[in-house]
Amino acid sequence: MTLDSNYQNNGFYDEMLAAAGRPRPAYRRLYERLNKLGPDELQRRSGLAMQMFRNHGITFAVYPDAQGTEKVFPFDVIPRVITAVAWTRIEAGLKQRLRALNLFLDDVYGRKMILRQRAVSPEIVLSSSLYLREIEGLPVPHGVHSHIAGIDLVRDDKGEFFVLEDNLRTPSGVSYVLANRYVMKRILPDLFAGYPVRPVEGYIHQLGRHLRWLAPDGVEDPTIVLLTPGINNAAYYEHLYLAKQMGIELVQGSDLVVDQDHVFMRTTRGLQPVHVIYRRIDDTWLDPIFGRQESLVGVAGLVNAYRAGNVALANALGNGVADDKAIYPMVPKIIRYYLDEDPILPNVETYLCANDSERKYVLENIDNLVVKTVDASGGYGMLIGPMSTAEEREDFRRRIVAMPRAFIAQPVVALSVQPLLDGGHFRPGHQDLRPFVLTGPDVYVTPGGLTRVALKPGSLIVNSSQGGGSRDTWVMAENGFEGEGA
Numbered sequence: 001m002t003l004d005s006n007y008q009n010n011g012f013y014d015e016m017l018a019a020a021g022r023p024r025p026a027y028r029r030l031y032e033r034l035n036k037l038g039p040d041e042l043q044r045r046s047g048l049a050m051q052m053f054r055n056h057g058i059t060f061a062v063y064p065d066a067q068g069t070e071k072v073f074p075f076d077v078i079p080r081v082i083t084a085v086a087w088t089r090i091e092a093g094l095k096q097r098l099r100a101l102n103l104f105l106d107d108v109y110g111r112k113m114i115l116r117q118r119a120v121s122p123e124i125v126l127s128s129s130l131y132l133r134e135i136e137g138l139p140v141p142h143g144v145h146s147h148i149a150g151i152d153l154v155r156d157d158k159g160e161f162f163v164l165e166d167n168l169r170t171p172s173g174v175s176y177v178l179a180n181r182y183v184m185k186r187i188l189p190d191l192f193a194g195y196p197v198r199p200v201e202g203y204i205h206q207l208g209r210h211l212r213w214l215a216p217d218g219v220e221d222p223t224i225v226l227l228t229p230g231i232n233n234a235a236y237y238e239h240l241y242l243a244k245q246m247g248i249e250l251v252q253g254s255d256l257v258v259d260q261d262h263v264f265m266r267t268t269r270g271l272q273p274v275h276v277i278y279r280r281i282d283d284t285w286l287d288p289i290f291g292r293q294e295s296l297v298g299v300a301g302l303v304n305a306y307r308a309g310n311v312a313l314a315n316a317l318g319n320g321v322a323d324d325k326a327i328y329p330m331v332p333k334i335i336r337y338y339l340d341e342d343p344i345l346p347n348v349e350t351y352l353c354a355n356d357s358e359r360k361y362v363l364e365n366i367d368n369l370v371v372k373t374v375d376a377s378g379g380y381g382m383l384i385g386p387m388s389t390a391e392e393r394e395d396f397r398r399r400i401v402a403m404p405r406a407f408i409a410q411p412v413v414a415l416s417v418q419p420l421l422d423g424g425h426f427r428p429g430h431q432d433l434r435p436f437v438l439t440g441p442d443v444y445v446t447p448g449g450l451t452r453v454a455l456k457p458g459s460l461i462v463n464s465s466q467g468g469g470s471r472d473t474w475v476m477a478e479n480g481f482e483g484e485g486a
Helices: 025-056 084-108 122-126 174-187 202-213 237-246 302-307 328-340 358-364 390-402
Strands: 017-021 059-061 070-074 075-082 149-156 161-167 224-227 247-250 256-259 263-267 271-272 275-280 312-314 369-373 382-384 407-411 416-424 425-434 436-439 443-445 449-455 468-475
Touching: 025 070, 025 075, 025 174, 025 416, 075 084, 075 416, 084 161, 084 224, 084 312, 084 328, 084 436, 084 443, 122 449, 149 449, 161 425, 174 202, 174 237, 174 449, 202 237, 202 275, 202 369, 224 237, 224 312, 237 247, 256 382, 302 328, 358 382, 382 390, 390 407, 390 468
Parallel strands: 075 468, 224 247, 224 275, 275 312
Antiparallel strands: 059 070, 149 161, 149 425, 149 436, 256 263, 263 271, 369 382, 369 407, 416 425, 425 449, 436 443, 449 468
């Protein structure tokens, strides 16, 4: 009996199995090894994985959780395989998208040519709550606004990849990509035999290289710090992990001081100049003089030091306008405007509630759509129509009518599934993919990224804050790999 003898994919596109007992070519050897190990051994090794995550403090925080804020990040031991052919297209699409979005950000905070020529709606762009008029005309080092991006991809019922969301402010999750690979190599090293899996460990070196490149002119050996809101932040483990791996200081706002538009770090040896800040604090909390006056996590005067060119910020200020979900439907036009190319990776069909005809369609079909607030994240602020109550739908209808600019809607995407280990058998779990893209002296895409898995049976929500987990993502290094294109 195999692990999937009673497995049903419920009609969704299954990345691993064409049918129960019939693995797709790229997964064949992996499937055979999993069955050879058997359910008891896989469960034992799954337990070892969770123990390793616990011992290494690989956690995340959930603020509303009554059980306590710190949780071990759930992990499924069955890896996801992406063929070299599929990855080549994904990588090219991500690089194209980031080139266009960086040009868009540079333009909308500069000459605004795309708005003047009405290639996209200036009303939608300039009405974004995430657009910062205060930084109009402010040059950024090398013209790059988004140095670290996380782009969320989904695979539909035909196996095609689509972009679901752009994250160009403070994207999180890359530490779990690295931790997942570290743990998998130790608990299931035998699974890797015969698979030319591309390494992910190079991300740390690439991130450090890109941050050093941002240093102000004339600074040959820059001091780089990672600025965290503190231990209570949901992604604090990641902040700590990345700083440690890069060999840079992890600092909070109280560790930094600005004097005559230069940033310094308090140390036991006195004040030390800081040249590059990888900040994991949102724009409005970064500097109480610039943003929210009540901010206790920011650094007073930091934005003025940034304006003066004495310190570089990664990511730049104001990127949120490109994250706004109402801007997302415009990205194909943005790509065509700046690059004169068709998008390699398509968007999910999206209805903009600020548009009269599209809003009418959404209101009439809300029970079949996913409705999202344009500035929310983490799986919050959304309605999944088919799974909602009549009261919830009516509440969203009222909110859409009152503030149409604040909402978009999309068809329910039939997210691809893959078997996950549940006790002694497989069951399907929906998944997405967040690759990480570094833009600097060149554009670097992490091979694979973070595959997030909906662990609740039947759930389409993969966010860790909503009960999701993750798995290791294997990108094949060879075009001639068995099952290429399957």
